[in-house]
Amino acid sequence: MKSRQPIALVTGASSGIGEATAGQLAKAGYKVYGTSRRGAQSGQRGFEMLALDVTSDASVEAAVNALIHYEGRIDLLVNNAGFGVAPAAAEESSLDQARAIFDTNFFGIVRMTRAVLPHMRQQHSGRIINIGSVLGFLPMPYMALYSATKHAVAGYSEALDHELRTLGIHVSVVEPAYINTPFDANLMKPDAPLDVYRGICGGVERRVKEVLVGADGPEVVAEIVVKAAMATSPEIRYAPGLAKRMRLLRRFAPASVLDAGVRKDLRLDTSATMPPRDAAAIPLSR
Template sequence: MKTGKYINQTGARIALVTGASSGIGAAAAAALAAAGFKVYGTSRRAMNASEGAFVPLVLDVTSDASVTAAVAHIVAREGRIDLLVNNAGFGIAPAAAEESTLIQAQAVFDCNFFGTVRMTRAVLPAMRAAGGGRIVNIGSALGFLPMPYMALYSASKHAVSAYSEALDHEVRGDGVRVSVIEPAYIGTAFESNLAEPDAPLEAYRAVREGVVRRMKELLLGAEKPALVADMVVTAASARQPRLHYAPGMAARVRLLRRFAPARVLDAGIRKDLRLPA
């Protein structure tokens, strides 16, 4: 197995962070820059660099052409990409799974899951040629403990987790390691930018509105993006990175998922979200 030139390179390591215009992506880009990386931060729309912390780059993770062009631009300019942080994603405002059409469901997966796949496929040849690299995928606690009325987002993040586990085995021999960071509630603009369900049903309206209210309450005490950003730096720099990282409250949620009896956990979820018995 290759030892990975990634750890031993001299000079600034090159990082590519998707969805870096705000929230976790912006915090991760800034934290990586502070840790000595040269960071390219991407967004679907043109943006200004945050006080020079990273180089802004337009990239749409749902477009094969956009992904290919952006990665080729960085490789041509820097000669390599040492770290990919797959952060770009979106969700749907709390709604029943039945309240999204197949088109909307596909859109969630095209960004959250297939966007990760596109980016990974684009950077792996350069990492393999360089003898190593790191891929850090931003998942969610909802990927291992799905939330009612967030079924599609939960499913997309569950897919990211499974993909990350399998991929880490496949590329480890090339000196590439993969980690997935799975936070719980994080206070960002993500929640205010949630898409509305495109096929709302009256049958779910009352419960859906109650879940929306409960989510707003939970977000009042949400953890900060810096918590996740620091873990991105840890995963990117550790000689022996862990496959799964669960920052803050997510670590406690993971323990509950692992050890609590299924019936107790099921009842707890419904009570916390104030769902009818």
Template structure:
């Protein structure tokens, strides 16, 4: 397939982790891929081009999307992956400013990217948008309440958007991973209103998150699900990624609420 015949994909947060694995797999599978990061720096050998994009800036989003359209004339696939979280902490330890910051990247970033890309997809009469969500979009996350809230918002936005755009040839899907082996925990922001009463549980949960991430799925597991959603003839709205995510989705759907509640507390050792 010549470069001119390849579908064009734009992947945010593609410098490492899930974004990098997704961009690499899409490229190997025949997509012409543009990955993004705030710096846009091409570190190491990559099978796709990196461009600069800050999902918290309207101007940066518009400039990056316009640049891809200028070069390629189209965008067939948008993968919204960029995101971050606050280190485990009580909800009251996270200020309103930090709350705005995490929503600005994890949720409003997706809204900005979607608003910039959808007009081009509508003019094409087709397109795919895949949002990287989380099992924390359908499960509670004690001591990561704000992160969970952003992922719940992504769920509602994505499913609603899919209904809006489906008749215009555009489909929207959410990919829901569980713990994934990335440097995600290295980029966690410390809560800015620490309270002594929460110090012990903060430290315990920080260790639990590190332990769970180290035992988590490789980012390639998530990338394969993104590719599956991207090329599906009739894509689903939701895809779980990895065995744990699949089991958690099943439990959330069919298990009694008290069992899910007990499972969450046991996994995080909240009653230890």
């Protein structure tokens, strides 16, 4: 029997932000289907799990078709699946690695969106919420490729929302800063490392780990996703927690102050001229 509850699909729901989001959506009244590449057991999660690899057209099509077969509709898609990259210089990743990063973090969202939109258009309703990052609007040295994927997610989300509003479908992007999740435990290493960058990238990685220790948990992001999903008039961009302050700095602070703050936070100028005293440290990244 098909559920009368609104139906949500959350990618990358086996842990971290995805698991927290799926759980909170279930508590808010959604019937939730989470996904993971290995199709984890539902267990005590309070929501169903489907096997889905966002880098595979066939896998995406099969999972969405299965959900439609079970429920007959989809009301909410949360695109959360993605992976992080260890701090590295841009030239330390081959083109193959760059393509792999984009294939999951950006084209995975495109695949999922294309799979659900025909059903949402038929319903004349739906919500798509993409999990981006503060790096979608702030620079992050030694995270250039990851930052590029998140800028792409932000631009795609805003443009898509304009396209779909008249069809009754809304798109939002949630852009958190540092979030303490298992996402940060298995970062992709560069496949073309260079000795010249080893010391500075090691320093940036240590700095990121320091900040993650005291960072917000995934529940902060999950709460914003539920808010966006249930809002009568959802915003296009949401910045939970500390990221909201970072977005204001990006908008109103002089470029020189923002630049100095980024470098100060990552300790990139310890042997050079220090930034101005009023330059804010800019905590970065999901």
